[in-house]
Amino acid sequence: MAIKYMDKYPKNVALRGWILKPFLTTFKNMIKTTIHRPVTIMYPYEKEWIPDNYRGRPGLVFEKCVGCGICERMCPTTCIELVEVEDEALGKVKRPQVNVGRCMMCGYCAEYCPVEAMTVTPDYELAGYTREDLIYDPYQLKWENTTIGMEVHLEEHLPSNLAKGVTDKPTAFYEVDRPKLIGEKCISCNRCAKTCPVDAIEMIVVGENAKGKPIKHPKIDDSKCVFCEQCIVICPKDALEINEVL
Amino acid sequence: MSFSDWVNISDPLANPNSPYGVTENIPYSVGSGLWEIIGGILAWIINMIVPGNRLSPWLISDAVTNALGLVLMVVVFFAVIFIVNLTMIWIERKVLGRIMDRRATRIGPLGYLQCLADGLKTFLKEHIMPDKADKKGYMWAVSIVIGSAVLIAGMIPLSPRWFLADYGTGLLIVFGIFAVSPFMILVAGWAQNNKYSLIGGMRAAAQMISYEIPMLLVFVSVVLMAGSLNINDIVQFQMDNTWFIIPQFIGFVVFMVAAVAEAERIPFDLPEAEAELVEGWQTEYGGMKWGLIMLSDYFRGYVACALGVIMFLGGWALPFMDELVIPEIVFLLKVILLFFIMVWARGTFGRIRTDQILNIGWKVLLPLAVLNLFIVVLLKMGGVF
Numbered sequence: 001m002a003i004k005y006m007d008k009y010p011k012n013v014a015l016r017g018w019i020l021k022p023f024l025t026t027f028k029n030m031i032k033t034t035i036h037r038p039v040t041i042m043y044p045y046e047k048e049w050i051p052d053n054y055r056g057r058p059g060l061v062f063e064k065c066v067g068c069g070i071c072e073r074m075c076p077t078t079c080i081e082l083v084e085v086e087d088e089a090l091g092k093v094k095r096p097q098v099n100v101g102r103c104m105m106c107g108y109c110a111e112y113c114p115v116e117a118m119t120v121t122p123d124y125e126l127a128g129y130t131r132e133d134l135i136y137d138p139y140q141l142k143w144e145n146t147t148i149g150m151e152v153h154l155e156e157h158l159p160s161n162l163a164k165g166v167t168d169k170p171t172a173f174y175e176v177d178r179p180k181l182i183g184e185k186c187i188s189c190n191r192c193a194k195t196c197p198v199d200a201i202e203m204i205v206v207g208e209n210a211k212g213k214p215i216k217h218p219k220i221d222d223s224k225c226v227f228c229e230q231c232i233v234i235c236p237k238d239a240l241e242i243n244e245v246l
Numbered sequence: 247m248s249f250s251d252w253v254n255i256s257d258p259l260a261n262p263n264s265p266y267g268v269t270e271n272i273p274y275s276v277g278s279g280l281w282e283i284i285g286g287i288l289a290w291i292i293n294m295i296v297p298g299n300r301l302s303p304w305l306i307s308d309a310v311t312n313a314l315g316l317v318l319m320v321v322v323f324f325a326v327i328f329i330v331n332l333t334m335i336w337i338e339r340k341v342l343g344r345i346m347d348r349r350a351t352r353i354g355p356l357g358y359l360q361c362l363a364d365g366l367k368t369f370l371k372e373h374i375m376p377d378k379a380d381k382k383g384y385m386w387a388v389s390i391v392i393g394s395a396v397l398i399a400g401m402i403p404l405s406p407r408w409f410l411a412d413y414g415t416g417l418l419i420v421f422g423i424f425a426v427s428p429f430m431i432l433v434a435g436w437a438q439n440n441k442y443s444l445i446g447g448m449r450a451a452a453q454m455i456s457y458e459i460p461m462l463l464v465f466v467s468v469v470l471m472a473g474s475l476n477i478n479d480i481v482q483f484q485m486d487n488t489w490f491i492i493p494q495f496i497g498f499v500v501f502m503v504a505a506v507a508e509a510e511r512i513p514f515d516l517p518e519a520e521a522e523l524v525e526g527w528q529t530e531y532g533g534m535k536w537g538l539i540m541l542s543d544y545f546r547g548y549v550a551c552a553l554g555v556i557m558f559l560g561g562w563a564l565p566f567m568d569e570l571v572i573p574e575i576v577f578l579l580k581v582i583l584l585f586f587i588m589v590w591a592r593g594t595f596g597r598i599r600t601d602q603i604l605n606i607g608w609k610v611l612l613p614l615a616v617l618n619l620f621i622v623v624l625l626k627m628g629g630v631f
Contacts, residue, residue: 019595026594030344040349 052149067094068228101134114226253286278315345593371533383437405573446526450517481561505550
């Protein structure tokens with residue numbers, strides 16, 4: 001019987017330890033996992049260490065946010081919506097509200113936030129009892145232990161700059177997109193200045209019309225502008241347009 | 247009369263009704279001592295309520311102490327085996343977990359109380375019986391499977407001073423009752439009226455009957471070498487000469503393989519092949535019936551290991567020592583060592599096919615067992631033992 005068995009299997013199992021070899025393997029594994037603990041993590045009781053920039057649900061630093069709406073426009077799944085909230089300290093402000101049931105945790109909102117108010121958080125236990133539970137209003141989006149590591153910075157460079165080897169973040173007006181005024185269309189309505197979330201627009205008198213009233217044109221402060229396009233969207237006569245530099 | 251007149255612990259060996267005579271028996275001593283405390287307190291309370299009654303002296307008389315001491319002795323004996331079994335289940339789960347690189351048990355210190363928690367869970371389940379099952383066969387077969395497992399576990403002495411009965415037929419009757427359960431498993435598989443349990447029962451019967459034969463041949467060679475069926479005599483013979491694992495190493499290996507098959511453990515767990523048959527012959531048994539079947543599996547595993555220890559590893563004796571040192575603990579440690587090897591094999595091997603199992607049983611183990619018997623006969627005739 002045994003000889004037949006060895007004829008059948010040319011790799012001679014008897015010479016390779018036969019059943020003793022698997023015994024040895026499992027014994028080694030047992031010793032190893034007894035000394036160093038098994039790889040299993042008892043999930044609800046123990047949790048894996050997660051880094052600060054773990055792509056959990058979006059978080060919001062309420063005070064930093066300017067309500068520019070870039071996150072709303074940027075969101076691939078359109079789960080972010082700007083809502084007006086009545087804050088005790090800040091008054092009536094616009095802040096993002098996130099439907100985490102639809103959120104795919106890509107972190108684009110945190111990446112594109114100009115003031116780093118949107119962050120990613122390590123919070124991934126998001127189950128709720130109803131679909132309404134999953135819509136997080138701006139106050140629910142707050143995350144107490146927000147660290148600097150949870151901010152996601154956008155590294156945006158011009159291809160021409162990269163070719164030159166310049167890696168500093170572009171800030172000059174001719175390097176980033178900015179709204180541009182087409183002067184003859186402007187009707188001095190002041191709406192862009194009112195809507196600008198960072199007060200970058202100032203109305204400047206550029207002349208007088210036939211009735212002697214001043215003609216005001218918006219002047220954009222490049223150091224403040226975050227290019228949120230709200231002024232472009234709100235302009236009734238399409239007098240503002242995007243000046244794309246890329 | 248005061249409290250100390252009722253509750254006083256006397257020497258159990260002096261009890262004229264004791265079935266053990268003057269032989270020291272620790273469970274009996276513990277049992278009768280327990281009754282002397284419990285019955286003494288009862289008698290004291292009854293005597294306080296009704297002074298001068300005849301019930302109180304009767305409760306602490308020799309005859310009643312002996313009778314209820316025997317009952318408590320069985321409880322003590324069973325409790326020890328039960329705790330050993332819980333430890334074995336714990337060892338199995340822990341070792342398997344470590345071998346498979348995963349966590350094993352969690353409840354209690356080091357996860358020791360996990361199987362108690364599982365037992366409580368199964369205890370709370372509903373009693374369910376299939377509509378078309380054969381009611382009598384369904385209940386009686388499984389009762390006999392469980393009962394025979396517990397019975398043979400109670401028949402194994404832990405030491406010359408820790409036993410229920412010292413009987414001359416010894417190992418023979420243990421093996422006889424060990425062989426009862428395959429038939430009852432077949433009956434249980436048939437009675438459930440379920441194809442999985444029927445196939446499992448058939449497989450159990452085929453496998454167990456074919457592995458009985460090499461096992462009994464090994465048993466015969468051990469008995470032949472020791473010249474006695476009595477367990478004490480076999481162990482005493484090994485203490486006087488040498489452990490039987492040295493002259494009968496082939497027999498030891500054959501016995502262990504056959505014992506794993508008899509206890510329906512991986513790699514010979516075809517009757518309960520979880521991947522093919524749902525739960526094998528136990529498919530339709532739910533709740534506490536299932537829990538007791540599991541427990542009886544471990545009792546059978548314990549008995550198989552204990553028989554291996556008694557027959558080959560010198561029972562409760564330590565090597566190179568003539569006197570016994572805490573023999574019960576030594577015996578149980580040896581049992582747990584053998585059980586660890588069974589668990590190790592379970593973690594190492596996959597399940598073996600039916601035809602391979604029968605081939606191994608009839609074509610490998612049976613010739614090896616006969617060879618072992620032949621060696622023993624030669625040794626006996628040569629006058630070595």
